[in-house]
Amino acid sequence: MGALIEKVHPRNLLAAARGERIVNHEQDRGRIAGSSPRAVSRTLPGVMLSEMIQRRLIEGDEYGTGQTQGQAGAGAPDIAELALHWLGADDAPRLVVDPALTIEWLNLSAERELRRRRGVMRRGELLMATSTTQHGELIAFLKRCGDGGGTLCLRGEDQEGHLLLMAQPLPGDRFGLTFRRCGAEFSPAYADLQAAFQLTRSETTVLLQLADGYSAAQIARRLGVSTATTRSHIKSLHVKLNVKSREALLSRIRAYQL
Template sequence: AFAAHPGGGAGGGAVTFQAMLATFQGQSQASDRLAQRALALLPEQSPFFRSCVSLVTGMNHLFAGEDAAAEVALHETIASSDPAGDVMNAVLSRCYLAELNTLRGRLRTAQMLYEQALVQSREEPIGGLALMGLGRLYYDWNDLERAGALLTTGLEKIAAWSDLPVAQGALLLARVKHLMGDGEAAGQLEHRVDVALAGHEELTPVHRSLRLYRMRYALWRGDLPTADLHATVAGLADPLGASPGRGRAVRDAVDGDETPAMEATFVLLSQAHHWLAHGHYDAAAGAAEMLGRQALACGRLRLAAKAEIVRARVAFALRDERTAIAALGRALAIAAPENSIRLFVDEGEEIAELLTLCLRRKIHTEYVAQLLDAFGAGPLPAATVDRDRPLHRGIPAAEDGLIVEALSDREVEVLRLMADGRSNGEIANRLGIATSTVKSHVHAIFHKLNATRRTQAVARARTLQLV
């Protein structure tokens, strides 16, 4: 595109290109400096390059969490690129505006912008970005068939583009394939991303994000060893210590001046999920609280909802029903107007149980019923509803120190299958739940039986005649 557009002036075009490259590499501060220099070098009559600078400025504001300024700059890009027939900037500006609206919880506005970008793309490969953006939205709305078609076509169009959008799209499509029962296709997509990661030893901001996306996917699949591998490379804290500290990535995100706000919040969310998977509940809650504050400060309500969901899961794990329901209620209030589905469903069975409690308390009743339907759970039959029943039923706590807290019915089921020698994957298949959910139950069982390994937990369960 740059070679096809004259008018860059004495070096202005080259500096504009450098500014764009720095932005795409995650170097926002360097990009800002280059963008200002480019404006000083560019002739007044240089619409393409000035549109590029406006786009870079909007992207940098977006990454910095300065949404109002980002919106102004991106609309300026649209105003200058549309009349000039500038396909690249017309598409990119709309896609980044759509991303901004998604972060702020305005999914329907994002859908409209992606559809406009697709029209503007005129069948050029850059339209793949708009297709993948639409695919993400339809995935969240739980229209898996449509999401899969959009993501597949989008990936085909941008196959030669930079790693980050390709990897994001491939991992989301892998989720779709798994959910639709095509494990082989999902495995091929996972392998595609792993090959791309293996080719990059240097941990740039972009490749750290790639690692974190891969980690989050592994957590969703219940593959904790793979998640740990990518978390370590990405610089997250080692979760295996009794009192985890902040990893390099989190220290940079929280304390550093060089980490853009958008990257910092993604790191915090990833760290919260990683700690949660390892049962470090206080640390996960701290990361979620920090994320929630940052998200609300810049109006990014979708991120705030994700933070509240983590807080709900932490409280659920700690048997704090009131806090869990309050946190989930705040997330529901944010997500209900745009009908987000997989925002909750992808969080596993714990959220389904909490949603059932919300339904009994008449919190967002219609929306919660829809979410439970997506889980395949549906409302509880009227005969089983008991408002005075505690969060978990199960075996009462013993007084001999072998068990520190009552086990839930589901935990007893998992424990009995553990005693039969079944793996986490086999337990998941038997109970019809995610492997990640099984791992959460196993962590809870270890805690409640004061055990550190399976054999110890099973031995104590036999002593207590639980199995």
């Protein structure tokens, strides 16, 4: 396995995911290799791809592909390597699949989530829903997915929240998938609200608690302060964010959710 990975040219990593033909630069830079794109991509799971790319960036590119389009100078990392490394290191689970849900690439986050077997799982080389009924929904979703992509909400097995899947069609009859859970365990991330609105640390904490649905009394108990202090923070938040109600306050920060 390791020997095969070393022979794959870095520029072919994205090509394999896109279903394009693979060029064997080691044997003949102008000849098409005998291995099919699927065979190569299946031999390079997401974790290995990420590790390989990181090693190439640290050690330098032995294939001499350092120069990118519009960029001069040997030794600069190839843009395809950087793009795939970026996706591989993303906290969001990301996969590349074919219409039959064969996994051709996945990042480390997706690998971890599929091991949890909550809503979706990996069985061999296939992405599968843990529910037989929902697996049919997943396949049908890809079939009707247009050029602009789409989303699918699968009800959680514990009947709390959904598994939200987003698909983007790719060249070569492939799909890029990402997903997240929308139940109680979901915790939205925000930009630096403290810097954006010149808030104090306490005001920022109260604001995030309000966004999580807690009342002033509940926030006070959670923070170990008086309700009067919490209400004072909320009043200050209204002034700094230029709003007059809790609803407007939450609407104001919605655009800052990452």
